[in-house]
Amino acid sequence: MYFKKMMGEMCYLSPVDPDDAPVFTRWINDYDVTRYLTEAPSCYPLQAEREALDKLSREHNYCIVDLETDAPLGICGFMNLNHLNQTAEVGIFIGDKDYWGKGYGGEALSLLVRYGFDVLNLHNVMLQVVAYNDRAIRCYERIGFRTFGVRREAVLREGKRHDKVYMEITRSD
Numbered sequence: 001m002y003f004k005k006m007m008g009e010m011c012y013l014s015p016v017d018p019d020d021a022p023v024f025t026r027w028i029n030d031y032d033v034t035r036y037l038t039e040a041p042s043c044y045p046l047q048a049e050r051e052a053l054d055k056l057s058r059e060h061n062y063c064i065v066d067l068e069t070d071a072p073l074g075i076c077g078f079m080n081l082n083h084l085n086q087t088a089e090v091g092i093f094i095g096d097k098d099y100w101g102k103g104y105g106g107e108a109l110s111l112l113v114r115y116g117f118d119v120l121n122l123h124n125v126m127l128q129v130v131a132y133n134d135r136a137i138r139c140y141e142r143i144g145f146r147t148f149g150v151r152r153e154a155v156l157r158e159g160k161r162h163d164k165v166y167m168e169i170t171r172s173d
């Protein structure tokens with residue numbers, strides 16, 4: 001079941017429903033999706049995914065839901081929230097590949113970041129992305145994230161080393 005916590009024009013962000021474990025288990029076992037994520041080498045059977053969603057649902061993580069159809073599309077949320085320094089990290093994935101490149105990720109992340117600045121009083125939000133994820137980097141740049149560092153050859157995937165890109169956005173940006 002979904003609730004309109006943050007409203008966009010194409011999607012909204014809802015508290016995570018652990019009953020969505022079956023569809024999330026399908027996505028998290030789809031290498032087309034996880035080749036961009038740290039979860040690629042992990043094993044996520046249904047029960048483990050349900051437990052993961054249950055934990056995520058009690059923190060600042062939100063299901064991305066299509067406004068028109070109320071279908072779940074993926075998840076985004078904050079990690080490493082530090083209220084003293086007003087910093088956090090964000091993560092996002094859209095599991096339904098039919099929705100990639102249509103603006104849903106950008107809108108969902110914009111809603112999340114705005115909520116972080118306006119409601120959680122964050123000042124600086126960062127993210128990590130593997131350098132071959134051109135779609136994600138383009139999406140993040142369009143929102144206003146800027147690269148502040150590159151960790152060279154820090155990801156070993158499919159027999160090749162890849163850079164990891166670190167991006168940030170501040171409240172004033």
Ligand SMILES: CC(C)(COP(=O)(O)OP(=O)(O)OC[C@H]1O[C@@H](n2cnc3c(N)ncnc32)[C@H](O)[C@@H]1OP(=O)(O)O)[C@@H](O)C(=O)NCCC(=O)NCCS
Pocket residue numbers: 033034036037074092093094095099100101102103104105106107128129130133134135136138139142
């Ligand atoms: C990364 C992700 C969240 C982005 O969401 P999205 O809805 O696909 O992104 P958007 O449509 O908002 O923006 C994508 C941008 O990249 C462009 N783009 C699309 N496909 C691209 C490609 N193959 N290469 C480069 N740019 C591409 C789009 O044109 C768009 O730019 P524009 O607004 O200037 O036209 C989503 O694609 C996803 O979940 N991917 C799989 C998992 C993942 O990579 N997660 C992020 C890990 S850091």
